Amino acid sequence: MKEQYVLELQHIRKEYPGVIALKDVTLNVKKGEILALIGENGAGKSTLIKTCSGAVIPTSGKIVVNGKEFESMTPQLAAENGIAIIYQEFNNVAELSAAENLFLGRPIKKGFIIDKKAMEREAEKAFQQLNIKINPKTLMKNLTVGYQQMVEIAKAIQQNAKILIMDEPSAPLTSAEVESMFAVVELLREQGVSIIYISHRLEEIYRLSDRIVVLRDGEYIDTLITKNSHVDELIQLMVGRELTETYPPRGDCINPNEVVLEVDKLSGNGDKDISLKIHKGEILGLGGLVGAGRTELAEMIFGSAKKESGTIKFKGNEINPKDPREAIDIGIALVPEDRKRHGALLGSSIKNNINMPIYERISKFSVINSKEEMRVAEKYREDLAIKTPTLQQLVKNLSGGNQQKVILGRWLAANSELVILDEPTRGIDVGAKYEIYKLMNELVEKEGKTILLISSEMEELMGMSDRIIVLAEGKMTGELQKNEFSQNTIMAFASAIEEVKEDEK
Ligand SMILES: Nc1ncnc2c1ncn2[C@@H]1O[C@H](COP(=O)(O)OP(=O)(O)OP(=O)(O)O)[C@@H](O)[C@H]1O
Ligand SMILES: [Mg+2]
Structure with missing residues (x-):
């Protein structure tokens, strides 16, 4: 008998000007499993899962949910078919309570009046179902990032999501928060929810997942059964070569x-x-x-x-x-932790972003030495393996990890002591991490920083x-x-x- 999948992505292709983000990617998700999705920065993970919510419209391919075929999704279709995505930047409203956020956009009403009490009761139930202790009345801004994420998950479950997709959920969390998040994810699996889990932390993948799908350069590479696979094999599939030393x-x-x-x-x-x-x-x-x-x-x-x-x-x-x-x-240079908020000029090119702190130095009478500008940008594109068709690419069009590399490159270019x-x-993916460590060594060893x-x-x-x-x-x-x-x-x-x-x- 053919196995029944809750979600199938068939031959998904996504083209952007100058970039093929996904080439013919096919994968499937079983009921009640945790499927890990891994790959280097820019491999196409976020783009792929965004096709499931309608945030990205595939150039070609099909999305099949419980046997129903779709050419593309919309946020509403996704919700109706039980698909929810937890993005890294939550869509919550800081000044509203946890309960109000849970029912954001679809409040419970009594006649024309919003029924706060009922929302709080329902929120309480949703939190209980996930074994999490949040007072529904607490304002979102007073919750830690970990709890804010829990509210997002509870919201998905309250809306009856059967397929929960999480894009690097552990990245902003403390280690204690990661543990609580794992507990919730495992509980959901027991309740029959299917989870697609994206992370660069391989130990998490081994701890949580049942199967692992590897993408590389927009292509599907392989699916592994987690308990039968080895981390070295995984890394090799991801980066396409063997990595021997970590540091x-x-x-x-x-x-x-x-x-x-x-x-x-x-x-x-x-x-x-x-x-x-x-x-x-x-x-x-x-x-x-x-x-x-x-x-x-x-x-x-x-x-x-x-x-x-x-x-x-x-x-x-x-x-x-x-x-x-x-x-x-x-x-003195500081490469900030929250690079989105404090660092990248998202609407500006890679070249501009990298050269930002040194424009004064590479200009004469307000005229920029464009050769030097190009050379510096090119150097860091190479050193940090920034994945892009051109240095003119806007930073907002890069994958999350590649945006980080641009900001890192900027501060390295600043030539600070x-x-x-x-x-x-x-x-940052495992391969690129190694490149960053090498660059750090070079800074102290060769450049005396x-x-x-x-x-x-x-x-x-x-x-x-x-x-x-x-x-x-x-x-x-x-x-x-x-x-x-x-x-x-x-x-x-x-x-x-x-x-x-x-x-x-
Ligand atoms: N709007 C866009 N315009 C142009 N290119 C894009 C756009 N969105 C994504 N891309 C490109 O598609 C490719 C895949 O990006 P994606 O964000 O899916 O990678 P990822 O696997 O999630 O990487 P990361 O681990 O860094 O988050 C990248 O080369 C990226 O630059
Ligand atoms: Mg991503």
Whole structure:
């Protein structure tokens, strides 16, 4: 008997000017399974799943839902046929409650009047069904990102979604939030919901999925049964070559006599009394849980947030950058964590984005040296493997991971002496991660730069740092030399708030 699939994508093709995002992709989803969708940045994952919601209209191909055939979807058709997508940027309204968001656009009414009580009751039920503890009255803006995502999932389930598609759902979450999200996803599978799960974190894929579909360059490559597959095989299918080392080796290039950055008893922006030194050629890792105050520290150094007290010295001189412009001018760069909000000019080209901080330097009498402009953009396209047909491409048309690479390229192009990288590889595929690590090595080894690396990925932090400083709740809780690196020690410091308070008494 032919197996019944809840969703079949048949021979899906999607063309954009100059790009074939999908070529003849066929895959199917069974009832009550978690199907992982993986592939490098720009492989076509987001484009493919967007065909299921009508956000992308395929050039050709068919979408079959429970045996019903569609040439393309619309948001309404998708909803009617039980398909829901959780995108990375949620569509919620911060000033409304969780319950109101759950019923956004389709409120429960009593006559002409919106029935708040009924919505709260229904929301309560939906949350209970997923085993999540959210007060339906809580305003969305007061919920953590993790809970906001839960509301989105509850909304999908409340609308009777049978196929839930999640595009990199773990990317913005803390590790505890990821665990809760997994629990919900597994519960949904038990309830017979089918899930398509996109992630660059392979350990999640192994933990959650039943089958794995691999895309490469817009093409379907293979489907694997998760429990019978091996991670090396998976990586090879994704990147089309073997990756042997995860972290490229780096020679000793630290100059212990030259302090590039010295922060002394720095307080403000949620941080208290932080003191640290970074030497020339060093990669100093900043560890801690999300919300520990690492980004906040970076912001004060970069002039995008005010300090209250303490001093910041850069190459021996005290600095007080009042805005990022000033920090950039003296040689400090910050590649922000939330690159969409703080970084990319989405409506502008790749070339413009990369050259942005250096236009002054490559111009004479207000005339841009376009050869140099091209050379710089070309260099980072190559170094970071930015997937695009042309450097004139608008950044908004790139895949999520490739947008991140553009912003990273911009700050590397700025040629700053101190480069602060806040979660530089979030949303970046395994192959490109390696390229970024190589570039970081090159910066410190060959170009004599210094790096402050903020990362929540423990492996990356330990793999790339020369030394690690751990923060918790805005305070420094520990410092580890390379021979002391261990996941347990870092975690202990990262959650060591209580012990520190004891010490202070
Ligand atoms: N509106 C658009 N115009 C032009 N090209 C586009 C557009 N949307 C997507 N693309 C291209 O289609 C390809 C696939 O992009 P997609 O966003 O699906 O990748 P992805 O697998 O989700 O990558 P990531 O892991 O980085 O999120 C990319 O080359 C991208 O540049
Ligand atoms: Mg994507």
